[in-house]
Amino acid sequence: AQTVTQSQPEMSVQEAETVTLSCTYDTSENNYYLFWYKQPPSRQMILVIRQEAYKQQNATENRFSVNFQKAAKSFSLKISDSQLGDTAMYFCALGSPGNQFYFGTGTSLTVIP
Amino acid sequence: NAGVTQTPKFRVLKTGQSMTLLCAQDMNHEYMYWYRQDPGMGLRLIHYSVGEGTTAKGEVPDGYNVSRLKKQNFLLGLESAAPSQTSVYFCASTPRLGLFNEQFFGPGTRLTVL
Numbered sequence: 535a536q537t538v539t540q541s542q543p544e545m546s547v548q549e550a551e552t553v554t555l556s557c558t559y560d561t562s563e564n565n566y567y568l569f570w571y572k573q574p575p576s577r578q579m580i581l582v583i584r585q586e587a588y589k590q591q592n593a594t595e596n597r598f599s600v601n602f603q604k605a606a607k608s609f610s611l612k613i614s615d616s617q618l619g620d621t622a623m624y625f626c627a628l629g630s631p632g633n634q635f636y637f638g639t640g641t642s643l644t645v646i647p
Numbered sequence: 648n649a650g651v652t653q654t655p656k657f658r659v660l661k662t663g664q665s666m667t668l669l670c671a672q673d674m675n676h677e678y679m680y681w682y683r684q685d686p687g688m689g690l691r692l693i694h695y696s697v698g699e700g701t702t703a704k705g706e707v708p709d710g711y712n713v714s715r716l717k718k719q720n721f722l723l724g725l726e727s728a729a730p731s732q733t734s735v736y737f738c739a740s741t742p743r744l745g746l747f748n749e750q751f752f753g754p755g756t757r758l759t760v761l
Contacts, residue, residue, distance in 0.1 A: 540689075579750075635692075640689050
């Protein structure tokens with residue numbers, strides 16, 4: 535079975551500071567991919583960053599980066615220089631062969647001015 | 648390109664009523680999905696389709712039916728709505744089978760069943 539766990543229901547960070555959101559997963563697949571999606575109050579799901587499991591190098595997209603620990607099945611998201619527009623719900627997701635996707639329960643992030 | 652669109656954006660039903668949610672995508676994607684999002688539970692897969700004319704059950708299919716008569720459309724039906732189906736519903740699509748496919752989401756439909 536594929537599962538994704540986000541153990542931090544809510545987090546807050548001061549503007550311009552750095553915050554890390556945690557995600558662990560479980561899968562028996564060798565080839566898979568991992569995603570972080572952002573859901574602002576508008577409800578629209580927006581892809582933040584993705585990581586291929588066979589790549590050891592951590593993905594980076596501007597202020598967003600991941601710490602991918604394959605052996606530990608951990609996939610955390612680091613947001614640097616937090617901005618007010620980063621306030622949103624963040625979902626970690628696991629994509630498996632066959633285009634099946636599994637989502638965590640989300641972390642609500644608030645950026646404090 | 649409009650991407651993934653959903654109709655309607657909001658709906659209020661009474662228990663026992665029926666309705667159909669429409670999802671449309673203009674990206675020629677093969678795979679389409681219906682999720683429901685409830686507080687504290689993330690997104691749960693209701694049904695999905697791997698191509699025109701095909702459908703399959705997801706994690707929480709009971710009380711819902713789907714159809715994919717055209718490649719670009721994926722319909723979600725509630726035959727007899729129940730308060731437990733109050734939720735936000737998201738449609739998503741991905742290109743044909745392959746690794747590293749991200750999902751493209753619609754804007755969601757907020758459904759309230761009284």
